[in-house]
Amino acid sequence: MVFPLWRVRPSHLYLRCSGIHARRCLSTPRSTLSPPTVNLLGAEYPTDTTTNVTSSISSKLGRNLHLQSAHPLGILRHLVESHFHDFTAFSQFSPLVTPAKNFDDLGFPLDHPGRSLTDSYYVNRDLMLRTHTSAHEVEVFAQGVRAWLLSADVYRRDEIDASHYPVFHQMEGARVFSGNANSMRDLEEENENLSAHLAQKNIVIEDVPHVSETNPPQAGHDPRHSELVARNLKLSLNSLILALFGGRVGASEANPLRVRWIEAYFPFTSPSFEVEVFFHGKWLEILGCGVVQQRTLISASVQDSISWAFGLGLERIAMILYSIPDIRLFWSQDPRFLTQFTPGQIHPFKPYSKYPPCHKDVAFWLPDSGLHENDFCDLVRDAAGDLVEDVKLIDKFTHPKTNRTSQCYRINYRSMDRSLTNEEANAIHASVESRLKSNFGVEIR
Ligand code: PHE
Numbered sequence: 001m002v003f004p005l006w007r008v009r010p011s012h013l014y015l016r017c018s019g020i021h022a023r024r025c026l027s028t029p030r031s032t033l034s035p036p037t038v039n040l041l042g043a044e045y046p047t048d049t050t051t052n053v054t055s056s057i058s059s060k061l062g063r064n065l066h067l068q069s070a071h072p073l074g075i076l077r078h079l080v081e082s083h084f085h086d087f088t089a090f091s092q093f094s095p096l097v098t099p100a101k102n103f104d105d106l107g108f109p110l111d112h113p114g115r116s117l118t119d120s121y122y123v124n125r126d127l128m129l130r131t132h133t134s135a136h137e138v139e140v141f142a143q144g145v146r147a148w149l150l151s152a153d154v155y156r157r158d159e160i161d162a163s164h165y166p167v168f169h170q171m172e173g174a175r176v177f178s179g180n181a182n183s184m185r186d187l188e189e190e191n192e193n194l195s196a197h198l199a200q201k202n203i204v205i206e207d208v209p210h211v212s213e214t215n216p217p218q219a220g221h222d223p224r225h226s227e228l229v230a231r232n233l234k235l236s237l238n239s240l241i242l243a244l245f246g247g248r249v250g251a252s253e254a255n256p257l258r259v260r261w262i263e264a265y266f267p268f269t270s271p272s273f274e275v276e277v278f279f280h281g282k283w284l285e286i287l288g289c290g291v292v293q294q295r296t297l298i299s300a301s302v303q304d305s306i307s308w309a310f311g312l313g314l315e316r317i318a319m320i321l322y323s324i325p326d327i328r329l330f331w332s333q334d335p336r337f338l339t340q341f342t343p344g345q346i347h348p349f350k351p352y353s354k355y356p357p358c359h360k361d362v363a364f365w366l367p368d369s370g371l372h373e374n375d376f377c378d379l380v381r382d383a384a385g386d387l388v389e390d391v392k393l394i395d396k397f398t399h400p401k402t403n404r405t406s407q408c409y410r411i412n413y414r415s416m417d418r419s420l421t422n423e424e425a426n427a428i429h430a431s432v433e434s435r436l437k438s439n440f441g442v443e444i445r
Pocket of ligand 1: 266
């Protein structure tokens with residue numbers, strides 16, 4: 001893998017992390033004091049020095065796009081639930097979770113970059129917006145459910161472009177097996193049936209071993225059981241992918257659906273995998289999965305069992321299935337968007353006219369404490385809302401004499417619903433500049 005980071009572009013998954021942690025800011029310096037409480041989903045929460053939820057983020061809580069039956073995300077959720085029809089489906093968990101639930105219970109190391117204030121949204125040091133649906137694994141397993149799905153909105157601070165938005169939706173799925181010989185024999189038979197079914201279909205799968213030295217079974221697992229469970233996970237997901245994409249995105253005999261499995265690393269599964277689908281000439285990552293770390297099942301008081309779990313990104317899949325070109329569209333309230341979708345059906349999105357973009361640059365000297373790109377992007381998002389389409393660092397240099405560093409970002413403003421006037425864009429841009437000065441003490445050049 002070229003970028004061995006959790007923030008692999010354009011990933012939405014927690015991937016292998018590297019020495020980058022050391023360079024990440026753990027705190028966001030702010031000169032403005034936040035109010036003593038913040039209102040989220042109708043309740044007041046105390047703030048502290050870690051608070052970094054912005055009003056543009058808190059306004060997204062409770063929108064629950066995945067629950068709207070005629071919204072592409074709701075339709076996709078429903079399709080996945082229909083495919084795994086004997087799984088119990090959950091979709092009403094609160095996005096406010098403790099860092100313990102989101103990270104500690106899943107074995108995230110203390111220096112994992114996902115924990116930092118630059119990467120996640122904190123209400124205060126004891127409460128955050130979940131960054132992935134895996135945050136609910138322990139509590140769902142603890143209910144004793146043996147096969148389940150859970151869909152939800154998740155929140156991550158990130159860059160701004162057509163495929164990144166600080167709120168997106170994931171669907172977690174898991175299945176628990178008894179670890180005894182009978183159950184493993186049944187699983188072996190089920191695997192043979194699934195595999196025979198897939199063999200007849202127009203799908204080309206590049207695979208990796210179910211377990212290997214670099215993607216090992218867990219110490220407490222019988223390696224043969226681990227292998228059977230990993231194989232079942234792969235077969236189950238290949239069937240889902242076939243159900244979602246097969247025949248829809250130009251798959252034909254001459255041009256079959258291509259799927260590739262890649263070894264991955266997650267703190268809460270081993271062996272672990274990612275899946276990519278070949279679409280319009282590119283490999284797109286759509287999910288992460290693996291054999292659940294036994295620690296999770298033990299925390300949930302599930303005995304003598306072994307489990308697989310996956311987490312898939314709904315926006316990523318919906319953008320492919322519906323040909324939706326910009327992730328902001330999912331949040332559109334424009335009837336020209338919303339009326340195009342029908343429950344249970346997938347047909348390509350018909351773009352309405354694309355309005356002209358308007359780009360503006362902002363160049364500034366960095367403050368001594370630095371400025372993380374995600375802090376910059378959140379500030380722009382807060383000033384511009386969904387009128388910001390793209391943010392790119394276009395220039396960076398350090399003055400040889402003063403040793404000060406200057407950065408120049410190009411911000412592309414564009415509305416998806418109407419023409420933006422130059423005056424409007426100027427006013428938003430002026431607000432970006434003044435927030436940069438007051439919140440981060442930067443000097444505009
Ligand atoms: N929660 C992981 C992520 O968002 C995906 C995942 C889910 C991986 C379940 C393994 C098992 O990156």
